[in-house]
Amino acid sequence: MDTMDRQIINALQGGFPVCETPFAEAAAQLQITEGDLIARLRRLCDEGQLSRFGPMYNAERLGGAVTLAAMAVPAEQLEAVAAQVNAHPEVAHNYARTHDFNMWFVVAAEQPERIPAVLADIAAETGLPVYDMPKLDEYYVGLRFEL
Amino acid sequence: MTGSPDQTSLDATDRRLIVATQDGLPLCPRPYHALAETLDLPPDEVMARLRRMLETGIIRRMGAVPNHYRLGFRANGMSVWDVADAAVVELGPHIGALDFVSHCYRRPRHLPDWPYNLFAMVHGRSRAEVEEKVSAIARDLGPATRAHDVLFSTQLLKKTGLRLVA
Numbered sequence: 095m096d097t098m099d100r101q102i103i104n105a106l107q108g109g110f111p112v113c114e115t116p117f118a119e120a121a122a123q124l125q126i127t128e129g130d131l132i133a134r135l136r137r138l139c140d141e142g143q144l145s146r147f148g149p150m151y152n153a154e155r156l157g158g159a160v161t162l163a164a165m166a167v168p169a170e171q172l173e174a175v176a177a178q179v180n181a182h183p184e185v186a187h188n189y190a191r192t193h194d195f196n197m198w199f200v201v202a203a204e205q206p207e208r209i210p211a212v213l214a215d216i217a218a219e220t221g222l223p224v225y226d227m228p229k230l231d232e233y234y235v236g237l238r239f240e241l
Numbered sequence: 242m243t244g245s246p247d248q249t250s251l252d253a254t255d256r257r258l259i260v261a262t263q264d265g266l267p268l269c270p271r272p273y274h275a276l277a278e279t280l281d282l283p284p285d286e287v288m289a290r291l292r293r294m295l296e297t298g299i300i301r302r303m304g305a306v307p308n309h310y311r312l313g314f315r316a317n318g319m320s321v322w323d324v325a326d327a328a329v330v331e332l333g334p335h336i337g338a339l340d341f342v343s344h345c346y347r348r349p350r351h352l353p354d355w356p357y358n359l360f361a362m363v364h365g366r367s368r369a370e371v372e373e374k375v376s377a378i379a380r381d382l383g384p385a386t387r388a389h390d391v392l393f394s395t396q397l398l399k400k401t402g403l404r405l406v407a
Contacts, residue, residue, distance in 0.1 A: 103312075108302035112288050112295070115270055128270060135305070136268050145308045146265035149291065149300040156259065156299065157251060162348065164355070180399040188398035191319065193390065195355065198319070199399070225351050231330070233345035234337025 095143060098126065102134055103144070110147075159206035160186075161228040163213055164195040165220070172196070178219050184212045195225070251299070254282070258290055265306075314364045318371040318391040320378060321357035323350075328385035329359055335381065336361050341374050356388060368393060 101124060111119050121131040138144040154160050167175045172190065179185055179199055188199035201212050210226075217224045251259070257280055267275040273291070277284040294300040309317075324332055329347055336359070337345035344362040361378060365371040375391050382389075 103305050103307055106304040107307065108304050110304035112273065112291050112303065114274065114284075116272065117268075117270055132268050132270070138305075139265065139268070142308055142311045145306045147268065147305050148262050148264075148266035149294070149303050150306055151259060151263060152299055152301050155297075166354075176398045185399060187400045189394045190396035190398055191392040191394050193392045195392070197398070198392070225355060227348040227351075227355075229346040229348055231333060231347040233333040233347070234342065 095138075098124070099134060099138060099143070102131065103138070106147075153202060156204075158202055158204045159209050160200060160202045161209050161213075161226055163199055163201055163216075164225045164227060165197045165216075165222050166194045167197050167220075167222060169196075175220050175222065179216055182212050182216065184208060254280075254286075255290060255294070258287065262291075309364055313366055316365045316368045316371045316393065318363045318365075318368070318375060318393050320361045320363050320375045320389060320391045322359040322361070322378075322382060322389045323356045323387040324359045324382060325385050325387070326358070332382055332385060333359060336378055339374075339378065339381075341365065342378075357390070363391075 105124060106120060110116060113119060115128070117131050118128040121128045124131065135144070135147050139147055165175070165179075175197065176188060176190075179197065180188055182201075184201050184203045186200045186202045188197065190196055191198050201209055203209055203212070213224045213226055258276070261276055261280060266272040269275055271284075273287050274284045277287045280287065291300065291303075295303060333345060333347055336342060339361075341363055342361045343364055344360070346360050347358055348360055350356055350358050363371050363374050363378075365374060371393070372391065375389070379386065379389060
């Protein structure tokens with residue numbers, strides 16, 4: 095990554111235009127050519143500095159429901175419980191974290207009524223309490239990394 | 242476009258457009274025209290639908306989606322705060338606006354096991370940097386905070402994300 099790559103990432107984490115030749119428009123702002131911008135974005139996506147380039151969708155607005163759930167899993171059971179939790183296709187992310195509440199996962203479903211059903215299934219399968227922590231208010235989402 | 246009474250509802254064409262773009266736009270000079278060709282839609286309709294989804298918040302934003310881990314932000318700490326209910330509505334947006342906070346939500350307490358009601362995800366290049374930023378949040382929140390903690394991720398156990406299927 096060089097200085098221009100960083101400028102591109104800083105400048106284009108939003109506001110990419112919707113028009114016939116959006117890369118030409120964005121490139122003009124960055125004072126590079128359209129071809130150079132496209133080539134750099136391809137490389138940043140291929141090498142993984144960018145997960146992708148395009149729309150970032152708001153998962154909940156796509157008609158589904160999402161919650162965050164936590165469990166306190168005895169250390170020796172972590173792997174087995176992770177396998178039980180992850181086996182549910184509605185479990186989108188699952189992180190181990192440093193706390194007595196050491197397993198944190200996001201459950202997402204297109205049918206909202208699936209969420210309590212999945213949490214109840216996980217509690218029954220693991221024999222451990224599952225703490226449902228749905229968001230009550232959203233204050234901000236979306237980090238803009240400055241490189 | 243269909244004359245849907247609800248501007249935020251998605252029709253079958255929107256869903257096709259979402260499925261075609263959730264992994265990114267074509268990286269070519271006329272990406273919306275390329276999409277239009279793939280989906281057999283007029284380019285103007287593709288652009289109009291994307292603009293409407295941007296306006297209504299179905300698309301949060303359009304552009305580069307960084308992989309923070311690959312960019313060197315290797316530490317992520319979920320900071321959790323027990324903030325007086327009367328104060329959280331005012332303090333939440335303030336914490337959410339900090340440039341190192343990527344997500345900020347109010348969530349339910351589960352007393353007595355879990356007293357925290359404000360969650361702020363903090364990213365940094367190291368745990369020390371995250372802890373410094375958490376201290377800055379603690380100073381900002383001041384006496385409205387009764388307790389706080391930081392949970393660092395130690396292992397990614399699963400990551401598939403929410404996806405629409407075609």
